[in-house]
Ligand SMILES: Nc1ncnc2c1ncn2[C@@H]1O[C@H](COP(=O)(O)OP(=O)(O)O)[C@@H](O)[C@H]1O
């Protein structure tokens with residue numbers, strides 16, 4: 001009896017908000033329209049470039065859409081390019097995801113690898129929960145290009161042999177710009193042109209890089225697909241999401257208080273979950289405005305290490321410009337004399353150079369000619385540092 005009660009108490013006391021990592025169905029707020037759009041693109045075999053700032057929920061959305069494709073009709077491969085840094089690691093990651101999407105039975109995986117990537121050397125291991133995983137090595141006497149062509153041709157061959165629809169997702173796609181040459185980008189483009197029936201979804205956090213890849217005429221992937229910027233989640237949906245989770249765990253929060261949270265986070269999923277998580281933690285019964293302020297402090301404290309690392313990596317003029325953008329109203333013109341004067345930026349061209357560098361790092365963004373700091377909490381942190 002005691003044990004049962006303890007277990008019950010433990011369940012009730014678990015924080016119902018989750019931040020960091022992919023969220024599944026039980027922690028997923030809305031995104032109905034985005035999910036429909038994405039599923040339609042996948043079903044039609046369209047090519048799509050999804051881009052949005054970090055931690056806005058790209059991976060969670062994509063994984064949820066992939067999970068809804070019927071397994072008997074679709075083969076869906078998800079490739080995270082984050083840890084790849086050259087053509088070889090791209091090939092290995094791609095071949096691995098294709099093989100694991102094809103089957104989870106070791107024997108079939110090896111047969112598939114032998115049939116589709118005859119020049120690569122597969123090996124199978126079991127992960128912690130006994131799930132087979134395949135890794136690929138390169139045989140030394142084969143140049144990169146033939147291997148690359150083998151993996152790039154695999155999706156259409158898979159479609160032909162299995163008669164299933166094939167969807168390929170490349171996450172953190174901008175990573176391919178780190179490779180030594182644009183070989184992957186070029187070969188991918190030409191193989192996509194021959195694979196009209198395969199749907200390719202590209203997703204990336206470095207917004208300006210992804211936009212450049214699709215919208216710049218000189219790039220191999222110019223107009224290779226539609227583009228889909230992913231925004232924050234509207235406060236209407238957060239109200240029911242946050243309130244129901246507080247209520248289910250015996251705590252009270254009003255709609256206005258959720259709106260206050262959303263004013264801080266602007267509906268950004270990671271920060272909304274993070275702030276709600278911190279607030280839930282410090283609330284015993286009912287939320288108060290004072291507790292919301294304390295929760296914001298807690299989030300800023302937890303992010304302090306990461307924000308300090310970014311700040312310390314910036315040259316002085318970029319810091320000064322960032323401080324100005326953080327503190328001044330959103331319609332301020334940062335090349336105007338009084339702005340330059342107030343933030344010790346010598347000339348307009350000094351400020352322009354700093355803005356260009358900050359735009360390239362996606363630390364700031366430009367909308368209708370005005371700048372804002374991409375990360376809302378980084379902006380708050382900067383303001384606090386300079387009070
Ligand atoms: N639809 C959603 N509903 C609730 N929280 C979400 C949702 N999407 C993302 N999040 C929150 O944002 C965090 C980052 O999500 P993730 O999918 O990894 O973003 P990205 O791939 O854009 O970096 C998650 O850990 C979660 O806290």
Ligand SMILES: [Mg+2]
Pocket residue numbers: 058059060171
């Ligand atoms: Mg992601």
